[in-house]
Amino acid sequence: MKIVPFAASLLLLLSMFHVNAQEKTDKEKLLTTFHSISSNEILGYVEELSAPQYKGRLSGSPEYMAAAEWCAGKFREWGIQPANNGSYFQFFKNEYSEVPSLGEVIYSNGDNKRTLKFPDEYLPGSNSASGTVDANLVYVGYGITAPELDYDDYKNVDVKGKIIVLESGIPYTKNDTTMAKWTPYAYHRYKFRNAVKHGAAGMIYTNLTANPNTVNIDGFVYAHVSPDLIGQIFSDAGKDYAETQKQLQNGEIPSFAFGAGQKIKITAQTKYFPDARSCNVVGMIEGSDPVLKEEVIIIGGHLDGQGQLGDVAFPSALDNGSGVADILGAAKAFASSEIKPERSILFILIGGEECGLYGSKYYAENPLFPITKTRLMINLDMVGNGTGFFLTGGKTYVDLYRHFETANEAWIHRKLQTNAVTKNYGRPRSDASNFENAGIPTFSLWTSGSVYPVYYHHPKDKTDVLTPEIMEDAAKLLYLGVMGIANEGGN
Numbered sequence: 466m467k468i469v470p471f472a473a474s475l476l477l478l479l480s481m482f483h484v485n486a487q488e489k490t491d492k493e494k495l496l497t498t499f500h501s502i503s504s505n506e507i508l509g510y511v512e513e514l515s516a517p518q519y520k521g522r523l524s525g526s527p528e529y530m531a532a533a534e535w536c537a538g539k540f541r542e543w544g545i546q547p548a549n550n551g552s553y554f555q556f557f558k559n560e561y562s563e564v565p566s567l568g569e570v571i572y573s574n575g576d577n578k579r580t581l582k583f584p585d586e587y588l589p590g591s592n593s594a595s596g597t598v599d600a601n602l603v604y605v606g607y608g609i610t611a612p613e614l615d616y617d618d619y620k621n622v623d624v625k626g627k628i629i630v631l632e633s634g635i636p637y638t639k640n641d642t643t644m645a646k647w648t649p650y651a652y653h654r655y656k657f658r659n660a661v662k663h664g665a666a667g668m669i670y671t672n673l674t675a676n677p678n679t680v681n682i683d684g685f686v687y688a689h690v691s692p693d694l695i696g697q698i699f700s701d702a703g704k705d706y707a708e709t710q711k712q713l714q715n716g717e718i719p720s721f722a723f724g725a726g727q728k729i730k731i732t733a734q735t736k737y738f739p740d741a742r743s744c745n746v747v748g749m750i751e752g753s754d755p756v757l758k759e760e761v762i763i764i765g766g767h768l769d770g771q772g773q774l775g776d777v778a779f780p781s782a783l784d785n786g787s788g789v790a791d792i793l794g795a796a797k798a799f800a801s802s803e804i805k806p807e808r809s810i811l812f813i814l815i816g817g818e819e820c821g822l823y824g825s826k827y828y829a830e831n832p833l834f835p836i837t838k839t840r841l842m843i844n845l846d847m848v849g850n851g852t853g854f855f856l857t858g859g860k861t862y863v864d865l866y867r868h869f870e871t872a873n874e875a876w877i878h879r880k881l882q883t884n885a886v887t888k889n890y891g892r893p894r895s896d897a898s899n900f901e902n903a904g905i906p907t908f909s910l911w912t913s914g915s916v917y918p919v920y921y922h923h924p925k926d927k928t929d930v931l932t933p934e935i936m937e938d939a940a941k942l943l944y945l946g947v948m949g950i951a952n953e954g955g956n
C-alpha cells in the first residue's frame with residue numbers, strides 16, 4: 466500500500482534534478498552527499514561553540530567574535546566563499562555588558578533574611594548597572610504608561626527611590642491590530658526607561674530568564690528572581706500573587722506598595738561597552754547556472770548566545786548552537802556536493818539576536834543579494850532536541866514547501882508539520898520576522914517532540930540535552946529541500 470506514494474514522491478524528488486537517462490547516476494551523487502552528513506560531526510560543532518572559551522557567545526564580546534572566526538574558518542576550509550566583498554563578516558553596532566560577578570540578592574522582612582541562590586532563585590541582570598540598591602518594594606505590574614490607551618501601571622503608586630517588582634508582557638495577548646498599538650510597550654528597554662523616568666532606584670524582574678535584550682542605564686541596578694520568591698514577598702504582605710496576576714491580565718491596575726519592613730538588597734557588578742560592534746558570518750556558494758545564480762536562497766540562524774554571568778557560562782547549546790551546527794552540516798554537504806546548486810546559496814550565522822534581533826535587522830537593511838532575487842530565507846532556531854520538525858509557512862509558500870515535504874517523505878521519515886504565515890502584530894521575537902517583514906518568503910525550522918527538558922536561557926542548556934540524530938536529519942532536510950529549490954526550472 467505504501468509503495469505507490471513512495472514511488473511517486475521519489476519520482477518527484479528526482480524530477481527536481483532534471484535527470485532522465487542518467488537518472489541513477491545523479492540520484493547516486495545526491496545520495497552520496499546526503500549520507501555523508503554525520504550526526505557525530507554536527508554534534509562536534511555544537512560542542513565547539515558551547516566550549517568555555519566562548520563564554521556563551523555574547524554578541525559584541527571578543528568571545529563571540531572568536532566563535533564567529535571559528536565558523537568562518539569552517540567556511541574557508543570547505544571552499545565556501547566570503548559573501549561580503551571578500552569578507553566573511555558583516556559588522557554592525559552592538560553594545561553589551563560584561564557581568565564578571567554574580568553579585569548578591571537578599572530579601573528581608575523585618576528580621577527575617579533570605580539570601581537567594583544562583584541560578585535557581587536569582588540571576589544577575591545582563592545589563593544591570595554596577596552598585597548596590599537597598600530599598601522598599603513596589604509592585605508595578607507590566608510597568609507601562611500609555612496615555613493614548615488610557616493605561617498607566619504607575620498611576621496609584623510612588624516608586625521614587627524604591628525597587629520595583631516588574632512583570633514582562635503587556636495586558637493584551639490577541640494577535641490583531643489592537644496588539645500592534647501595545648507593541649512599543651512590549652520591549653524590556655521601554656519598561657526599564659519608564660521605570661527610571663518614574664524615579665525607581667532598582668528593579669526585580671519576575672521572570673527567571675537570562676536576557677541580554679535589555680538596556681544598561683547609569684545607576685539602574687536590577688536582577689531576575691524566581692516565582693517562588695515573588696510568592697513569598699506577596700504572602701508576607703498579605704497578598705495573593707496568583708490573584709494579582711489575574712487582575713493584571715484582565716486589564717486592571719493592581720499596583721501597590723509592599724510592607725514597610727519588606728526590603729530587597731541587590732548588589733551587581735558589570736562592565737558596560739556602549740560602542741562595541743558585532744557581526745553576521747556570511748558565506749556563499751555561487752550558483753552554477755549563469756542566469757539563475759543571480760537568485761539566492763538564504764539559510765540562517767543566530768550564532769550568539771546569552772553570555773556568561775560571573776564564572777557561569779550559558780553554553781546556549783540548543784539555543785542556538787544546534788541551529789548553527791545544522792547549518793554548518795548542510796553547508797559542508799553543499800560545498801562537497803557533486804550535484805551543484807544552480808541558484809546561489811547564502812549561509813548567514815546571525816549576531817545580536819539575543820540582544821534584540823540586531824543582525825537580522827542589519828541584513829534586512831543591507832542585503833547582500835537584492836530582496837527581489839531572494840527566493841527563500843529559512844531560519845533555524847533551537848533545532849536539536851526532538852523527534853520531529855516544524856517548518857512554518859508551508860501552507861503559504863506551497864511551491865517552496867513541497868521540496869522539503871518530498872525530501873522528508875522519500876528519505877528522512879520524520880514527523881513534519883507546517884502552517885500558514887500569520888502576520889505578527891506584537892514585538893518581533895525571531896530573526897525570521899525581520900526577513901519576512903523585508904518581503905522575503907521565510908520559513909522557520911525547529912524541532913518538535915522534545916526528548917530532553919528544554920533549559921531555555923539557562924546554564925543547563927548544554928550539549929547533553931541534544932539529540933544528535935535529529936540534527937543530522939535537519940542538515941539532510943536542508944540539503945535536499947534547498948537543493949530542490951535551487952535547481953527547480955533550471956537546465
Ligand SMILES: [Zn+2]
Nearest residue numbers: 784785846847
Ligand atoms: Zn534562539
